[in-house]
Amino acid sequence: MQSIEVxxxxxxTARAYEQTLDPGRRKQLGQFFSGxxxxxxxxxxxxxxxxxxxxxxxxxxxDLLDATWEVxxxxxxxxxxxxxxxxxxxxxxxxxxRLALTPTNDKxxxxxxxxxxxxxxxxxxxxxxxxxxxxxxxPPYVRYQGRKGSGxxxxxxxxxxxxxxxxxxxxxxxxxxSTLVQGYSxxxxxxxxxxxxxxxxxxxxxxxALIVPATWRSRDYADVIRxxxxxxxxxETIVADTQPGWFSDALVRTNLIVAQRLMGExxxxxxxxxxxxxxxxxxxxxxxAANDHSLVGNAFASDHPEAALSxxxxxxxxxxxxxxxxxxxxxxxEWATLQSRxxxxxxxxxxxSCSKDLSLFPAWSxxxxxxxxxxxxxxxxxxxxxxxxxxxxxxxxxVGQGLRTGCNGFFYVTVCGEGEGDMMPIxxxxxxxxxxxxxxxxxxxxxLRRQSEIVLIEKGSFPPGRVLNLRAWVLPExxxxxxxxxxxxALRHETPPQVMPADLAAFxxxxxxxxxxxxxxxxxxxxxSAVRTNVRRARTNTLTPRFWYMLPDFRQxxxxxxxxxxxxxxxxxxxxxxxxxxxxxxxxxxxxAIDDVWSPFAIKAMLNSVWCRAYMEAAGTPLxxxxxxxEATHLRQMPIPLLTNCDRVALHTAGKYxxxxxxxxxxxxxxxxxxxxxxxxxSGTTLSNFATYLTVQMSKLCxxxxxxxx
Numbered sequence: 001m002q003s004i005e006v007x008x009x010x011x012x013t014a015r016a017y018e019q020t021l022d023p024g025r026r027k028q029l030g031q032f033f034s035g036x037x038x039x040x041x042x043x044x045x046x047x048x049x050x051x052x053x054x055x056x057x058x059x060x061x062x063d064l065l066d067a068t069w070e071v072x073x074x075x076x077x078x079x080x081x082x083x084x085x086x087x088x089x090x091x092x093x094x095x096x097x098r099l100a101l102t103p104t105n106d107k108x109x110x111x112x113x114x115x116x117x118x119x120x121x122x123x124x125x126x127x128x129x130x131x132x133x134x135x136x137x138x139p140p141y142v143r144y145q146g147r148k149g150s151g152x153x154x155x156x157x158x159x160x161x162x163x164x165x166x167x168x169x170x171x172x173x174x175x176x177x178s179t180l181v182q183g184y185s186x187x188x189x190x191x192x193x194x195x196x197x198x199x200x201x202x203x204x205x206x207x208x209a210l211i212v213p214a215t216w217r218s219r220d221y222a223d224v225i226r227x228x229x230x231x232x233x234x235x236e237t238i239v240a241d242t243q244p245g246w247f248s249d250a251l252v253r254t255n256l257i258v259a260q261r262l263m264g265e266x267x268x269x270x271x272x273x274x275x276x277x278x279x280x281x282x283x284x285x286x287x288x289a290a291n292d293h294s295l296v297g298n299a300f301a302s303d304h305p306e307a308a309l310s311x312x313x314x315x316x317x318x319x320x321x322x323x324x325x326x327x328x329x330x331x332x333x334e335w336a337t338l339q340s341r342x343x344x345x346x347x348x349x350x351x352x353s354c355s356k357d358l359s360l361f362p363a364w365s366x367x368x369x370x371x372x373x374x375x376x377x378x379x380x381x382x383x384x385x386x387x388x389x390x391x392x393x394x395x396x397x398x399v400g401q402g403l404r405t406g407c408n409g410f411f412y413v414t415v416c417g418e419g420e421g422d423m424m425p426i427x428x429x430x431x432x433x434x435x436x437x438x439x440x441x442x443x444x445x446x447x448l449r450r451q452s453e454i455v456l457i458e459k460g461s462f463p464p465g466r467v468l469n470l471r472a473w474v475l476p477e478x479x480x481x482x483x484x485x486x487x488x489x490a491l492r493h494e495t496p497p498q499v500m501p502a503d504l505a506a507f508x509x510x511x512x513x514x515x516x517x518x519x520x521x522x523x524x525x526x527x528x529s530a531v532r533t534n535v536r537r538a539r540t541n542t543l544t545p546r547f548w549y550m551l552p553d554f555r556q557x558x559x560x561x562x563x564x565x566x567x568x569x570x571x572x573x574x575x576x577x578x579x580x581x582x583x584x585x586x587x588x589x590x591x592x593a594i595d596d597v598w599s600p601f602a603i604k605a606m607l608n609s610v611w612c613r614a615y616m617e618a619a620g621t622p623l624x625x626x627x628x629x630x631e632a633t634h635l636r637q638m639p640i641p642l643l644t645n646c647d648r649v650a651l652h653t654a655g656k657y658x659x660x661x662x663x664x665x666x667x668x669x670x671x672x673x674x675x676x677x678x679x680x681x682x683s684g685t686t687l688s689n690f691a692t693y694l695t696v697q698m699s700k701l702c703x704x705x706x707x708x709x710x
Contacts, residue, residue, distance in 0.1 A: 038211065038256075039067025039136075041295050044306035045237050045313075046134055046209035046258045047071060052080045055132040057118045057198055059084030062095035064136050069102065069109070074304045079109040083127055085118045118197060119160030131203035138211040139194035157193035158182070164200065172268050176351045180228055183347030185221035195225050199232065202261040208233060214240060214253040215621050220633045226338050227351065230331065232267050233259035235280040237313070238329060242286045242704065253622055270352040272339065277332035281313060289323035299323050333377075340391075341637060372639055376618045381693045386677040389639040396597035397606075399635045400557030401566075402584035403447070405467070406530030410511045411551065412449060415464045426466060432511045432525075437503040445469045445554075447583040451565045454575055457582070458659070467583055471550045473500045475508060481545045485538040494544055508549050558583050560590035561600035562607065564616075564635075568628045571702050572616045573660060574607040576600045589632050601655030602648045608658065608666070609673040610691050612638060614698045622705040641676035667691070 042064070051072070056064050065084055072079045082099065086092035096113040116123035124130075161181045168174040177200065184192050195210065202208045216222045229235055239256035291297030299321050300308035312318055313326070342348045372386060380386075392399060405411035409431030416436060417425040423438040444466040448454070453463035474482055474497045482489075482496050489496045500508065515522035525531060526548040536546035546552075559581040564574045566589055574591070577584065577600060584590050591603050598606075606612060615638050621629040643651075650672050658665045670691040675682065682690075 036063055036067045036070075037290075037293070037295050038254075039064040040071055041239070041306050041309075042209050042211060042256050042258070043068040043071040043136060044075075044304075044310045045239070045256070046136065046207045047075055047077060047310075048207070049075075049077060051077055051133045051207075053129060053132045054079060054082045054134045054136065055127070055129075055201055056084045056137045057135065057201060058137050058140055058194055059086045059092070059095050059113060060138070061086075061091050062098040062113075064138065065095070066098060066102065068134070068136055069099070071306070073106065074307060078106060081129065081132075082109045082111050083129070083132075084111075084113045085123060085127070086113060086115060087117050089115055117156075117160070119157040119164075119193065121160060121163045124164060124201075131201055131206070133203060133206045134209060135198045135202045135206070136209040137194070137198050139191035139198065157190065158184075161193055161196060161200075164197070170264060170268075173264070176231065176267075179347045179350045180224050183345065183350075184224040188219075188221035192221060192225060196228060199228055199261070202233075204261050204263045206261050207236075208257070208259045208261065210257045212255050212257060214255050216255060216257075218619070218621055218631070218634055220341075223338065223342050223345070224347070226334070227271070227342065229257075229259055230271055230335055230338070231351070233261050234278060235259045235329070235331060235334075237281045237283065239283045239285060242284050271335055272352055274335070277330070277335070280329040280331060282327050282329040283313075284325040286323045289321075296324070327378075376615050376639070378618065381690065386639075386641070387679040388642045388676065390642050391636065392638040392640055393636050395640055395642070396594045397603060398556070398592050398594055399632045400555075400560070400590050400592075401632050402560075402563065402586045402588045402590050403467070403554070403558040404530060404586040405551060406534070407516065407525050407528050408449075408585075409516065410514075410525050410531075410549075411468050412447065413444070413466050413468060415444075415466055424466075428507065428511075431516065432507075432514050435507050435510070437507060439468075439501075439504050443469055443473060443504070445583050447585060448563070448588070449585045450587060454565075457575060457578060462578065462582070467551070468549075469551060470500075470504075470508070471546075472497050473504065474498070474547060475500055475505055475549075478545075478547055481538060485544050487541050488538060488544045491541050492544060496544075512548075554583065556592045557590045560584055560592045561598070562591045562603045563588040564591075564607070564630060565589075566630055567623070568620075568630065569626070571613055571698060572620075572628065572630060574604055576604045576655070589630055589635055591635075598648060599652045599655075601658075602652040603655075605651040605655030605658055605669045606640065606643075606673065608669065610666075610670045610694045610698065611673050611677070612640065614694045615639070617698045617701045626706040628702075628705060641673060643672075643676050647672055647676060 047068075054065065054068050056062075056068075059065060062084070065082055069079065069082055084095060086095055092113055092115040096111075099111050099113070110128070112126075112128055114123055114126045116126065118124070158181060162178065165174060165177040165181055168177060177196075181193070181196060184196075191212065195212070198210065199208055216225060235257065237256070237258040241254050285296065285299075289296045289299040294305045296305045296309050299305065300312070302308040309324075312321075318326070372389065409429045413426040413428050415424060416427045419425065419438075419441065422440050422442070424441045424444060425436065425438050426444070428435040446462045447465045447467045448457065448463055449465045453465070456463045472495070476499055479499060486496070488494075499505075512524065512526050515524050516528060526535075531548055534546060534548050534550055534552065536543060538545040560577055561581075562574050562576050563584045564572050566587055591607065593599070593603065616630055616634070617628065619634050619638075621631070621634075623629055651669060654665050654669050654672070658669065667688075671684070671687050674687045674690050
């Protein structure tokens with residue numbers, strides 16, 4: 001570059017523009033800018049000498065394109081094109097000017113920054129090329145809850161992608177891409193279709209380079225992406241940050257992914273028929289590797305430390321660097337792990353049986369044995385070879401999430417005194433004015449709302465929270481609808497609801513007038529997206545009416561046998577529900593038995609074994625603040641040993657007496673579970689050493705995600 005000062009000024013202008021953007025608009029568009037240091041690290045890992053054309057289909061104000069151009073100059077690579085797409089007009093102008101003003105001693109690459117929606121075929125046709133040597137991007141992260149009313153909704157993205165992939169000339173590939181576009185979940189964030197689009201724009205032999213949340217391997221809705229990567233790409237490098245991470249305010253940690261797109265012939269056979277797999281590199285880079293100018297500047301004493309890292313990785317025998325850990329990422333095992341998850345999807349048989357010469361028993365029809373997740377394999381002692389594994393759900397333990405009311409501020413109340421007869425004094429939340437009044441105890445269900453209340457359950461008492469369960473009461477103004485549905489109530493053997501007492505009716509009417517502020521707007525409680533679905537119109541003799549203040553029927557996942565917080569600061573602890581059971585809030589993942597195969601105490605004992613808690617620590621998602629997030633999707637695939645009835649009875653007995661500090665009971669539970677992992681009969685010493693090893697590894701993982709870790 002001719003002038004360091006000019007480049008600095010241009011980048012400072014982009015940073016200043018970033019600060020002027022409306023936070024609500026940025027969230028709606030998923031505008032979370034990458035920064036040049038992160039872009040340079042990613043670009044150096046993804047460049048090769050034949051790279052000539054570069055695209056960022058979600059370019060923002062140009063961080064990645066700017067960084068890529070600088071890396072090309074450092075590597076002596078002459079780029080021919082550097083193009084981008086940006087949906088926001090003013091942001092696209094900044095990006096366009098940034099590339100036009102950047103000084104260079106070399107021939108300036110041709111550049112087009114298209115303003116438009118990248119998912120629209122017309123926008124893609126505005127690009128000068130249909131595919132690129134390098135597609136580098138930071139896919140926009142827009143959660144499905146935040147997309148209402150946005151022109152970039154997931155439906156629009158899916159619709160556009162369907163049209164885009166129809167241009168594929170090879171029929172089998174077109175079927176696979178179209179199926180994956182149709183198959184990703186409506187609960188996915190916008191990064192999923194963005195990832196698919198970015199992969200589609202890479203020419204065969206070219207590279208895909210992405211900045212993604214670390215949850216890309218744990219979210220159910222991202223399984224489509226994992227399949228796409230394995231089917232059409234060779235994953236080369238994955239880079240993970242470590243605590244406190246590259247983005248200090250990020251809710252989840254960050255991964256960089258570099259993958260090379262396969263040639264057409266290599267992609268035609270289903271993955272289940274693939275015989276040759278390579279191993280990718282998985283890097284953990286700690287913050288201590290960075291200096292003020294580079295994320296690896298302290299690790300490599302070089303004018304271009306990212307280039308030095310790239311060269312260091314190519315060496316067959318590397319000198320150890322304390323701040324950078326490198327391990328192999330087995331893609332064959334990645335496929336086995338993924339396959340065990342995706343056989344339940346409707347899209348799976350379609351993409352795995354699309355070859356022209358189908359066998360009599362196609363691969364997708366085979367049963368898939370449970371696979372030990374890579375995360376847990378990393379913490380096992382080298383001589384441990386667990387056998388007889390089944391998933392948690394295959395063992396008879398179902399997993400779900402607790403109660404979502406749609407508006408806790410209305411449906412959750414607190415008991416605030418002793419009741420008289422059937423009436424119980426309660427206080428509403430501040431969201432609806434801290435009303436205090438008495439209501440029939442029949443309209444209240446005890447609920448566990450937050451982690452701090454678990455200690456009350458451990459002591460044998462109920463927390464003070466209650467759910468307003470108003471399915472047996474209606475407002476006076478709704479009585480006529482109930483009367484009109486008399487025949488439906490009789491046919492369904494339901495008792496019609498009675499009229500609310502005056503105090504309760506006044507509170508419900510008041511709540512209906514309250515607007516909840518969120519995501520930049522105020523919405524009346526009955527109109528909230530998860531509340532208005534409570535409403536059900538009566539149908540003659542078939543359906544009874546339901547009103548916004550009536551929660552749907554509670555399910556087993558709301559009244560489980562046991563539960564664990566979804567967000568854990570320390571090592572997760574599973575607790576039994578009370579008897580009769582409390583409702584459990586959505587802040588918790590929940591467990592219950594199928595056909596009473598497991599008692600609640602046996603479930604508690606099993607899940608608090610060192611084996612299961614080590615899995616949770618290894619497979620959960622570390623959050624930016626150091627906590628561990630456990631979703632139902634993590635837990636359903638937990639591999640546990642196939643236990644006998646005698647084992648479950650022993651776990652039940654131990655679970656009755658298990659507390660957080662009962663070491664003897666813990667050791668007994670660990671022996672039962674770990675012994676069942678082996679096909680032979682290991683000694684007591686072997687089992688004790690195994691449990692100790694897992695405990696140490698679990699503690700290390702817990703410490704590594706905390707803010708205090710170095």
